[in-house]
Amino acid sequence: MKVKVVCRKLYDYVRYDLKEIAFPSSLPDPPHIKKRRKLTWHERFLVLKEASRLYAASWVRDIGPDLRPNDYKKDDGTEDKSNGDKSRSTETEPSALEDIAVAARGGMETLRPALQRLYMTRASAYRDALKSFIEGYEEGIQQVMEKKEDSSKAQQEGNTDKNSA
Numbered sequence: 001m002k003v004k005v006v007c008r009k010l011y012d013y014v015r016y017d018l019k020e021i022a023f024p025s026s027l028p029d030p031p032h033i034k035k036r037r038k039l040t041w042h043e044r045f046l047v048l049k050e051a052s053r054l055y056a057a058s059w060v061r062d063i064g065p066d067l068r069p070n071d072y073k074k075d076d077g078t079e080d081k082s083n084g085d086k087s088r089s090t091e092t093e094p095s096a097l098e099d100i101a102v103a104a105r106g107g108m109e110t111l112r113p114a115l116q117r118l119y120m121t122r123a124s125a126y127r128d129a130l131k132s133f134i135e136g137y138e139e140g141i142q143q144v145m146e147k148k149e150d151s152s153k154a155q156q157e158g159n160t161d162k163n164s165a
Helices: 002-022 041-058 081-092 096-106 108-164
Strands: none
């Protein structure tokens, strides 16, 4: 009799509880969320086609307007000079991500100095931010202390006036 109960409990555990532990069911969506309709096979194909085209284009160094026409404005000569200055500065100095990508292609010998430069620039930025925070904090403390001193002097002067009268 006991063996039958143990076997049934073990069977129920494997059937219900273990399945929930290994593959937990997700929580239901909140009531304000509207479910989207399922895509048709044709729409799925179009999404897959666009995603694969963009993935293949991402391997190209410069994704220009011919690959992503919706993301680029038409050139009608309305660009102001500040945008031109920005593009010139990015051409002369690569971003940290581009620097690391180029270094990664070169192997570990070139990647290590690039990562060290990145970490050193981040560390100096954090150090500078911390220094400016400490300076501001000290200035705030000095202001509070000055206000306390002024108020204590005013109270002492008020007390001496009352005592002399």
